[in-house]
Amino acid sequence: MALNDPVTRLKILVFLLAGFPLAWLVVLAINSQLGANPVEFITHFTGTWTLVGLMLTLTVTPLRQLTGYAHLLRIRRMLGLFTFFYASLHFITYIWLDQFFDLHAIIKDVYKRPFITVGFIAYLLLIPLAVTSSNAMIRRLSAKRWQSLHRLVYVIAILGVIHYWWLVKKDIRQPLIYAGILTILLGWRVIRRQRAFYKSR
């Protein structure tokens, strides 16, 4: 963990960058700058950074393949865990600030509101990924099983975009942008696989 090790530096940089949104939110909150509807602001803020986190996590592999910089893989886990962290803040905001632990209303919401259902499933699926994000867990599971488990992240990202798409009232520009980025990130993987498949024949 020497500070002059480029990978360590990269990790520290990513850690600071990934923590920045939270610091920003705290500063806004302390200065009462969360607007007229602070709970809505926090929900949207944490939701947005969860989705951004998912996209960034999914960018690591293509970026590594494009640049050949293998060490990039070592920030993927951190990005994934930060995504889970923001998703948890988002979820807690909903449970606590939005619904105020009204379990009945929450269950009804999850059951009746398609956009909540989808977000909830996405969050549930993130949990096993977060729990298995350690070297010990990878060893216990075997790399192969670990890898197939973590393919769930594709499903989670798709659910995340659907969640956003279904909650906007009319203006779908933003969800459309995320859908576009996700299509590129997942499309890249599909095309590479097909290429590899044809080469191997």
Place this chain on the structure above:
Amino acid sequence: MPIRYPPIPSSEITEQNLYLQRRKFIRNSALGISSAMLPEIGTAARLHAAYSRYSTTEVATGYKEVTSYNNYYEFGTDKSDPADYAPSLKTRPWTISISGEVNRPRVWDIDALINTFPLEERIYRMRCVEGWSMVIPWLGFPLASLIHQAEPTGKAKYVEFTTLYDPAQMPGQRRAVLDWPYVEGLRMDEAMHSLTLLAVGLYGETLPNQNGAPVRLVVPWKYGFKSAKAIVRIRFTDQQPLTAWARSVPSEYGFYSNVNPAVDHPRWSQAKERRIGEFFKRNTLPFNGYAEQVAGLYRGMDLRKYF
């Protein structure tokens, strides 16, 4: 007679003064004292109005919140867009045409309109379809006064309100988020109801552009989007108007759109609301708390069907 005071240069009034005035206003509103009883401080925009018994005694939402957080898709879909982009809208000269099934169609000049009908201050609850609410001190006059003046014919069953269409001034209209211009409508008896207001002011002053200047509808027992802003045309018809949201997403927004905690939006619950400025959600009331006055209009109607 409503009196409009001559403008005093804003240089004579400090920001602080205005601010204190507003604070005082909020306090007094909460006590049920109208702005007419306050000493005159006068800006170009100061309006005078009589107290109305239809006002709620609930604490009014702060001036800043009311004027910086709302939906007005003509200026963009973010709730901060109206405050950001509406101020440059030109509201003078401005005319409102009264047409359709009336004996006395005419084109009103906005200032003539403001000077003809006595203004009242009405502090109303406002419930947005998205699940938040405010308490807003409007200044205006009953729509019924204008309707009487226009003498509707026997065929007039509905009233249609049309918002200005001017993409050069209204950047949100450059994208087809809704089918512009914005159209809203009321049944004749809803339009004639004494709670239904044509508002020209807010917090003792002329309406800020972001809140629908120079003239907007306020129907306090319906979701906020029913209250059309920046109105240029009022048309009387025998057919139910095809309103902007109902045309755009008919499964989610109906013609009536009365506030109703028992009928959810297809994608979210309407049982509760967050009053801006409050931490906990409160229960949404049938007809936004105006059931006593308006429930009779809908007797015998299936409110699930006519949402």
